[in-house]
Amino acid sequence: xxATIAQLLLIIFxxxxxxxxxxxxxxxxxxxxKDAWENTPPNWDDNSDPCSGWDGIRCTNGRVTxxxxxxxxxxxxxxxxxxxxxxxxxxxxxxxKGLTGPLVPAIGNLKKLTNLILVNCGxxxxxxxxxxxxxxxxxxxxxxxxxxxxxxxxxxNIENLYWLDLADNRLSGSIPVSSGTTPGLDMLIHAKxxxxxxxxxxxxxxxxxxxxxxxxxxxLFENNQLxxxxxxTLGLVQSLxxxxxxxxxxxxxxxxxxxxxxxxxxxxxxNNQLxxVVPNLTGLxxxxxxxxxxxxxxxxxxxxxxxxxxxxxxLKMSNTNLDGVLPTALFSIPxxxxxxxxxxxxxGTLNIGSAHSNQLQQVDxxxxxIGDFTQRSQYNIELILVGNPICMESGxxxxxxxxxxxxxxxxxxxxxxxxxxxxxxGQVSSPNCRCSFPYTGSLFFRAPSFSDLGNSSVYESLxxxxxxxxxxxxxxxxxxxxSNPTKNLDDYLVINLQVFPSGDDRFNRTGxxxxxxxxxxxxxxxxxxxxTYFFIGENYEFLQGASRTGKKSSNTGIxxxxxxxxxxxxxxxxxxxxxxxxxKGRAERATHESxxxxxxxxxxxxxxxxxxKGAKAFSFEELSKCTNNFSEINNIGTGGYGMVYRGxxxxxxxxxIKRAKQGSTQGGLEFKTxxxxxxxxxHKNLVSLVGFxxxxxxxxxxxxxxxxxxxxxxxxxxxxxxxxxxxxxxxALGAAKGLQYLHDLADPPIIHRDVKTNxxxxxxxxxxxxxxxxxxxxxxxxxxxxxTTQVKGxxxxxxxxxxxxxxxxxxSDVYSFGVVLLxxxxxxxxxxxxxxxxxxxxxxxxxxKELYDLHEVLDPTIGLSSxxxxxxxxxxxxxxxxxxxxxxRPTMADVVKEIEGIMEIAGLNxxxxxxxxxAGYDEGSRGSEHPYTNDSLFAYSGDHFxxxxxxx
Ligand SMILES: *[C@@H]1O[C@H](CO)[C@@H](O)[C@H](O)[C@H]1NC(C)=O
Ligand SMILES: *[C@@H]1O[C@H](CO)[C@@H](O)[C@H](O)[C@H]1NC(C)=O
Ligand SMILES: *[C@@H]1O[C@H](CO)[C@@H](O)[C@H](O)[C@H]1NC(C)=O
Ligand SMILES: *[C@@H]1O[C@H](CO)[C@@H](O)[C@H](O)[C@H]1NC(C)=O
Ligand SMILES: *[C@@H]1O[C@H](CO)[C@@H](O)[C@H](O)[C@H]1NC(C)=O
Numbered sequence: 001x002x003a004t005i006a007q008l009l010l011i012i013f014x015x016x017x018x019x020x021x022x023x024x025x026x027x028x029x030x031x032x033x034k035d036a037w038e039n040t041p042p043n044w045d046d047n048s049d050p051c052s053g054w055d056g057i058r059c060t061n062g063r064v065t066x067x068x069x070x071x072x073x074x075x076x077x078x079x080x081x082x083x084x085x086x087x088x089x090x091x092x093x094x095x096x097k098g099l100t101g102p103l104v105p106a107i108g109n110l111k112k113l114t115n116l117i118l119v120n121c122g123x124x125x126x127x128x129x130x131x132x133x134x135x136x137x138x139x140x141x142x143x144x145x146x147x148x149x150x151x152x153x154x155x156x157n158i159e160n161l162y163w164l165d166l167a168d169n170r171l172s173g174s175i176p177v178s179s180g181t182t183p184g185l186d187m188l189i190h191a192k193x194x195x196x197x198x199x200x201x202x203x204x205x206x207x208x209x210x211x212x213x214x215x216x217x218x219x220l221f222e223n224n225q226l227x228x229x230x231x232x233t234l235g236l237v238q239s240l241x242x243x244x245x246x247x248x249x250x251x252x253x254x255x256x257x258x259x260x261x262x263x264x265x266x267x268x269x270x271n272n273q274l275x276x277v278v279p280n281l282t283g284l285x286x287x288x289x290x291x292x293x294x295x296x297x298x299x300x301x302x303x304x305x306x307x308x309x310x311x312x313x314x315l316k317m318s319n320t321n322l323d324g325v326l327p328t329a330l331f332s333i334p335x336x337x338x339x340x341x342x343x344x345x346x347x348g349t350l351n352i353g354s355a356h357s358n359q360l361q362q363v364d365x366x367x368x369x370i371g372d373f374t375q376r377s378q379y380n381i382e383l384i385l386v387g388n389p390i391c392m393e394s395g396x397x398x399x400x401x402x403x404x405x406x407x408x409x410x411x412x413x414x415x416x417x418x419x420x421x422x423x424x425x426g427q428v429s430s431p432n433c434r435c436s437f438p439y440t441g442s443l444f445f446r447a448p449s450f451s452d453l454g455n456s457s458v459y460e461s462l463x464x465x466x467x468x469x470x471x472x473x474x475x476x477x478x479x480x481x482x483s484n485p486t487k488n489l490d491d492y493l494v495i496n497l498q499v500f501p502s503g504d505d506r507f508n509r510t511g512x513x514x515x516x517x518x519x520x521x522x523x524x525x526x527x528x529x530x531x532t533y534f535f536i537g538e539n540y541e542f543l544q545g546a547s548r549t550g551k552k553s554s555n556t557g558i559x560x561x562x563x564x565x566x567x568x569x570x571x572x573x574x575x576x577x578x579x580x581x582x583x584k585g586r587a588e589r590a591t592h593e594s595x596x597x598x599x600x601x602x603x604x605x606x607x608x609x610x611x612x613k614g615a616k617a618f619s620f621e622e623l624s625k626c627t628n629n630f631s632e633i634n635n636i637g638t639g640g641y642g643m644v645y646r647g648x649x650x651x652x653x654x655x656x657i658k659r660a661k662q663g664s665t666q667g668g669l670e671f672k673t674x675x676x677x678x679x680x681x682x683h684k685n686l687v688s689l690v691g692f693x694x695x696x697x698x699x700x701x702x703x704x705x706x707x708x709x710x711x712x713x714x715x716x717x718x719x720x721x722x723x724x725x726x727x728x729x730x731x732a733l734g735a736a737k738g739l740q741y742l743h744d745l746a747d748p749p750i751i752h753r754d755v756k757t758n759x760x761x762x763x764x765x766x767x768x769x770x771x772x773x774x775x776x777x778x779x780x781x782x783x784x785x786x787x788t789t790q791v792k793g794x795x796x797x798x799x800x801x802x803x804x805x806x807x808x809x810x811x812s813d814v815y816s817f818g819v820v821l822l823x824x825x826x827x828x829x830x831x832x833x834x835x836x837x838x839x840x841x842x843x844x845x846x847x848x849k850e851l852y853d854l855h856e857v858l859d860p861t862i863g864l865s866s867x868x869x870x871x872x873x874x875x876x877x878x879x880x881x882x883x884x885x886x887x888x889r890p891t892m893a894d895v896v897k898e899i900e901g902i903m904e905i906a907g908l909n910x911x912x913x914x915x916x917x918x919a920g921y922d923e924g925s926r927g928s929e930h931p932y933t934n935d936s937l938f939a940y941s942g943d944h945f946x947x948x949x950x951x952x
Contacts, residue, residue, distance in 0.1 A: 026064045056069045058090075065628065067091050068513050071095040090633075094120060094537070113137055115140075123142075149172065156178055156184045158188070170200055171201060174206070177206040195220045202227070219240060253277070267290055272295055285308075290316065314338045332356060334357055349370070350370050362384075367386070411459055413481040415429075430481065434505075440497065443494070448531055449530075459482050462495075479500045484496045615678070627647040654704075671692075707763060711768065715757060729908060738769065756830075797830055809886055811886030814890065815886075823837065
């Protein structure tokens with residue numbers, strides 16, 4: 001008998017200590033969570049290690065760090081076990097409408113949590129106070145659930161909270177602000193997004209909520225029950241870009257200092273009971289969308305200063321007590337699309353002028369006192385004058401006297417040059433005419449800057465940015481289809497989305513939860529015109545959809561252990577704990593002992609330790625750790641050479657790691673030469689090398705991480721950063737200085753060979769940094785020319801002389817830089833629709849006219865023509881850079897001097913560093929999103945991992 005117990009103990013001991021070494025309690029709690037859920041992924045097998053292969057689970061060092069299960073069709077409740085996963089950083093359970101019950105207070109134990117995303121589940125009950133304990137939280141989206149009660153004041157303690165979305169719940173109570181020792185939302189001075197719309201919030205908007213310390217960009221309080229007046233402190237929040245206070249019961253005058261909010265793009269104050277004079281908004285010179293409808297302002301004529309709001313696309317002031325004659329100048333606002341001044345007392349003769357905006361779509365003036373219309377016989381807009389004296393004359397048949405039948409646009413993404421196929425049941429023909437099962441849902445844009453829903457190019461830009469973002473995130477997407485854009489009752493733009501799988505005709509679970517996360521976490525960022533959004537995903541029919549009901553735990557070790565007796569278990573736990581501790585210590589020592597340079601493999605002829613200036617040698621483990629095992633979430637770019645990952649070093653520095661894929665690695669000597677070259681280059685306008693990894697067969701380059709992405713992303717609207725003329729000048733100067741350094745000051749001089757807007761990055765202050773010396777060429781010899789065997793570079797930027805002669809000089813970089821300068825003012829690709837930017841500019845320009853008559857080719861978002869001081873000289877420099885022969889082109893040093901001169905003409909100080917300060921705020925402007933998950937960053941595009949030195 002004694003022998004049997006000893007044997008049993010031994011078996012238990014071995015089982016248990018093995019389990020403790022390889023796994024830990026996280027798995028117990030994860031299994032407990034699973035037991036409370038139905039429809040968990042089939043590979044959530046009780047007998048397998050969750051860290052190796054459970055869909056939606058990611059781990060670091062055996063601890064669960066991320067749970068992402070969007071649109072899995074989960075049902076059940078979130079149990080308190082969640083609070084035990086103490087290393088958890090990301091929790092995304094969005095679009096599982098069957099997850100119900102309360103949000104458990106234990107959620108507050110997750111001290112490491114950065115992203116809490118529970119969009120459109122079925123949660124209800126009050127928000128727990130313990131949310132305020134989530135000290136590392138950056139991103140909280142709890143929108144579209146059934147939460148009740150008030151907003152916990154403790155949320156004010158989450159110091160680094162960036163995104164707070166509580167919209168579309170049933171929250172009541174007032175907006176909490178701090179007082180004495182009680183925290184409040186006014187303390188969230190790093191928050192950029194307060195999205196509280198569609199709740200039942202009551203009481204005043206507290207004056208204390210706002211201060212000049214705040215950095216909010218989106219303030220969305222629409223559709224609540226807020227009362228009292230708008231506090232004047234709102235005017236202190238200079239960073240604001242979108243304000244929605246509509247659909248409340250606000251009263252009183254609009255505070256006059258709202259006119260100080262010069263960065264506001266969209267403002268909705270409609271459907272309140274605001275009184276006093278129509279607010280003076282002359283200061284809001286980038287305002288796109290203004291809705292003041294349904295308020296009881298003092299009777300007044302249409303303010304004449306409306307026509308100074310030159311960026312306006314949409315003006316809505318129905319039922320606001322306007323009278324008198326509508327000024328014709330209003331219609332000359334260049335991008336005006338939609339005017340709604342219905343239900344006022346406008347009278348006299350309507351004259352929309354002959355030079356009205358060519359984007360003008362609809363003018364709704366129903367129920368006014370208008371007696372005549374100057375352009376009655378010839379106009380090409382949708383005009384509504386129903387309910388005006390002009391339509392009450394007997395026998396009128398004018399089109400403007402009847403209501404338009406159907407104003408909704410019927411846009412749908414067209415097939416991509418193919419014939420749509422008839423598909424079997426459930427399948428849908430994709431834009432590429434393949435039958436498959438799409439992931440579907442609805443995108444809700446809360447404040448788009450436009451109101452012309454019929455413009456298909458807007459949807460194309462949305463589609464393209466989405467495809468690109470899914471590509472960057474390496475999601476298995478074939479194509480994306482958008483359809484049926486409409487405005488809903490809350491004035492949100494709603495668009496149906498279908499995402500089609502690539503390869504198979506169905507997504508697997510990893511694909512769906514990845515797509516869901518990309519949209520729930522705002523990793524995908526739409527073009528800036530669409531503004532802020534949320535997504536509601538539908539359930540997806542998985543192929544092996546066999547639902548697994550919670551199986552009982554099969555951890556027999558613990559069961560038997562418990563049967564044998566509690567005290568044995570305690571002994572085993574202690575032993576196991578000691579074992580785990582020893583293992584950890586051993587691993588740490590191993591890392592310390594392995595000298596990085598010892599990893600340099602002498603047998604491959606790499607010739608010993610490289611001579612480095614400041615570049616650090618990293619071990620594979622170090623880089624693996626700071627990228628979460630090179631997790632997909634941290635993947636920020638892909639190219640022929642391999643992938644780019646984002647990571648953060650233990651000291652907090654953000655880095656971008658370029659990791660060569662198998663087959664793209666080069667010889668050890670080449671790699672060493674490259675690192676030596678890169679580590680010598682130090683300039684504020686060049687991305688600098690932090691270190692490298694040459695370990696375990698891997699070759700990686702570690703760069704500083706540049707937060708605001710490429711200049712290309714900003715020009716195309718993808719990054720959401722608006723570049724005005726002064727910012728563009730500073731970027732041109734910075735990039736020119738970086739290249740000048742490579743040519744004139746680096747030793748030996750370096751020719752970049754792939755200068756393009758994709759290789760110029762913008763840091764947090766929008767300082768330009770030239771990146772990717774992937775094709776760089778070191779110039780060792782005296783005559784500074786090289787005959788190369790292989791012409792490298794990017795189409796559209798490539799010097800034709802170099803292409804023909806294969807003679808490489810610095811002037812080839814100058815040519816490419818000239819193309820970059822043209823791109824900076826036109827925001828067009830160098831080659832677009834078969835047109836070459838250099839020829840386009842040469843052909844459209846007329847040196848005798850203002851701005852060389854280039855209005856047609858200039859990027860509309862560059863600013864008003866009157867503000868483009870020095871633009872002509874800028875074009876001159878650009879065109880000299882793209883002269884046919886190198887000898888006619890200036891040097892980079894000449895270019896730097898020229899741009900400095902232009903900046904002086906434009907009234908700028910060329911020695912001031914940042915491009916951001918020209919716009920008064922440093923945050924990258926509208927749509928700029930939380931730093932943690934920005935995906936369009938640092939898109940290295942060079943197809944080469946490292947410098948290829950030509951054989952001498
Ligand atoms: C703004 O910040 C300053 C410095 O951090 C602080 O002293 C001041 O009290 C803050 N003001 C408000 C209104 O929060
Ligand atoms: C507007 O802002 C300026 C500068 O920040 C400030 O001097 C002025 O007092 C503000 N005006 C109002 C009405 O708050
Ligand atoms: C509106 O405000 C601007 C700037 O504060 C001022 O110059 C202008 O006179 C005001 N216009 C009206 C009509 O009050
Ligand atoms: C103004 O109020 C009316 C009546 O409640 C409503 O039908 C209309 O949609 C409102 N207008 C706007 C622009 O919200
Ligand atoms: C238009 O209305 C204004 C203000 O009510 C009034 O003074 C004016 O005489 C009216 N003009 C016409 C042509 O009816």
